[in-house]
Amino acid sequence: MPIPSLPIVQALARRVRGHQNRAARQMGVGEGVGVVVSVRAVPGGWAYHRAQRGRFGYLVPCGDVEAAAEQVDLLLKHRMFPPTW
Template sequence: MGQTSLIRYRVRRAVQHRYLEWRALRNRDIVMAHLDALVPPLERRGWRCVKTYEPDVVPVRVPLLRIYGADIAMTLCVLAVPYGLWSYYEAARGRDAWFCPCGDAEWAAETVDEFLRERSSTR
């Protein structure tokens, strides 16, 4: 009985993960809009942002936003989450590196700014 429910759980998780990947790939314009909204507040805080999702610059499957400072760099992506929502993630670690939900770009930029300043001061 326990083994069957564990298998069902794993199947549900796998299906949900595939659906979220499909939703992110299908709604590329939404993903890019969320990344575009994050650029101005980050640049006001002194970070340099490079959009790696412009097809003329670099053709990539997953739109990424590269954020540079004096001694640090980070890559963000937007992933679909359940209930039709979107969230910012650190691209290198995927779903294990959740930052904050999309929607309030100022708050997201503040969160990313604090994270990068903390990470750069520890070096």
């Protein structure tokens, strides 16, 4: 029986729509997207993965936090602004 990976980071991004009132913008109400990152064993060590995709969600090897953050940033940007991709 495979051992499920546990999520270690949940990254969220919000985009506030222009037609909302000022109070709603201050509270952070708007459209949001997110990604959950987990650590899974890979040949030769450990790696960050998108939890929703399991072993198919490979991002980068553990130890390279900056590269992982860049990958998560690109995923969130793609979800928030799909027409620009």
